Amino acid sequence: MSLQNEAIAKACCANLYQSDMAKLIMGDSLHPGGLGLTNKLGRLMGLERGDPVADLASAHGVSAQALGRVFRCSIVGVEFGAEAVRQAHETSAVSGNAHFVRGDAESLPLRSGVFDAAVCECSMSLFMNKARAVSETARLLRPGGKFGLSDVTVQPGSLPDDLTGDRGQVLCMTDALTADGYVELLEQGGFTVTERLDASDEIIKILDEVESKLAGFLAIQRAVGQPAGDAPLDRAPELIAKVRDMVGPGDLGYWLFVGEKNSPA
Ligand SMILES: C[S@@+](CC[C@H](N)C(=O)[O-])C[C@H]1O[C@@H](n2cnc3c(N)ncnc32)[C@H](O)[C@@H]1O
Numbered sequence: 532m533s534l535q536n537e538a539i540a541k542a543c544c545a546n547l548y549q550s551d552m553a554k555l556i557m558g559d560s561l562h563p564g565g566l567g568l569t570n571k572l573g574r575l576m577g578l579e580r581g582d583p584v585a586d587l588a589s590a591h592g593v594s595a596q597a598l599g600r601v602f603r604c605s606i607v608g609v610e611f612g613a614e615a616v617r618q619a620h621e622t623s624a625v626s627g628n629a630h631f632v633r634g635d636a637e638s639l640p641l642r643s644g645v646f647d648a649a650v651c652e653c654s655m656s657l658f659m660n661k662a663r664a665v666s667e668t669a670r671l672l673r674p675g676g677k678f679g680l681s682d683v684t685v686q687p688g689s690l691p692d693d694l695t696g697d698r699g700q701v702l703c704m705t706d707a708l709t710a711d712g713y714v715e716l717l718e719q720g721g722f723t724v725t726e727r728l729d730a731s732d733e734i735i736k737i738l739d740e741v742e743s744k745l746a747g748f749l750a751i752q753r754a755v756g757q758p759a760g761d762a763p764l765d766r767a768p769e770l771i772a773k774v775r776d777m778v779g780p781g782d783l784g785y786w787l788f789v790g791e792k793n794s795p796a
Contacts, residue, residue, distance in 0.1 A: 537659055541635065544657055545612030547701055548590055555748070556741055559593045562653030563733035563785045568681065569594045570601050572650060575726045575789050576677040578602040582647040585609065585671055586629075587636040587664065588654030592619025595629040598650070607641060609634045637663045643670050648677040653785075655716075656683045656707040657700070665720030674794040678722055681730070681787045683707040689782035691773050693766075702774075710786045722790030731784035735775065742771050 532540070547553060548561055560566055578584060580603035586595040589608025592615075599606045606629040610616050619631040634640040636651070637660050649668045658664045668678050685707040690699055699705035708716065714724045745767050777783035 541611050549612040549615040561590050563737045566597045572679040573598050573602050576679040578604050585646050585649040587651040591615045599629040639667045641671050644673050646671045650679040652681045656703040669721045672792045676792045678790040684710050684784040684786050686782045717790040721793050724790050726789035728787040734778050734785050738775050
């Protein structure tokens with residue numbers, strides 16, 4: 532893909548996640564497990580008061596602000612979507628020790644070797660050049676620094692046709708790796724993986740929530756006269772059922788990983 536097309540694809544993805552519709556359907560936290568799982572990741576990483584921490588693909592800043600509040604660390608969020616960064620600035624002015632910049636996780640606008648930790652939730656699966664994002668993360672961290680990653684896992688060849696391509700991409704599925712694939716990615720990028728935790732149950736919970744919000748939304752659309760089959764969301768219940776069917780057999784999951792940056796040889 533040309534650099535120009537890559538930038539367009541990243542902007543489309545950012546526009547979708549910073550839209551009111553995404554918030555309406557997903558709520559404030561744009562990953563399975565919500566802030567409960569964010570804090571669990573922070574505990575697994577051993578975040579401490581005052582630690583400088585980077586949040587890669589921080590969206591509108593909800594996780595970064597929570598980590599700042601709970602662990603008293605000093606967080607910088609980097610996010611591709613300008614509107615999401617604007618919203619993050621607005622809310623962080625109230626909540627304190629989180630700051631936000633617009634940027635690309637594959638080319639981070641942050642200084643080398645000064646961070647104790649970095650988190651990346653439900654976004655590595657979206658990055659076009661994952662190895663580059665991991666090497667950029669390694670660049671930011673001091674030796675021994677922690678990288679907390681949580682993401683969607685997909686078994687190769689298990690996605691139904693209508694969950695591949697662009698639709699699967701925005702749902703973090705098309706380019707997701709297996710759990711072993713993320714471990715390999717981290718290890719090839721200079722980390723030793725110290726924790727890996729299966730949180731796939733959280734996908735079922737988020738599907739339950741999304742399904743009930745959608746049902747209400749579709750009912751309102753019908754009540755105001757939207758003809759059946761015309762709305763882009765009409766196929767959503769069928770797609771949700773397909774996603775749900777993948778979780779039981781382990782074709783789709785959500786995992787947490789902690790990597791520790793290796794010291795130079
Ligand atoms: C599924 S959301 C997750 C947001 C947040 N980490 C969370 O868990 O709530 C994915 C986010 O990744 C951002 N994103 C995708 N590619 C990016 C990139 N190359 N650099 C920075 N942000 C990116 C999107 O704009 C979106 O806000």
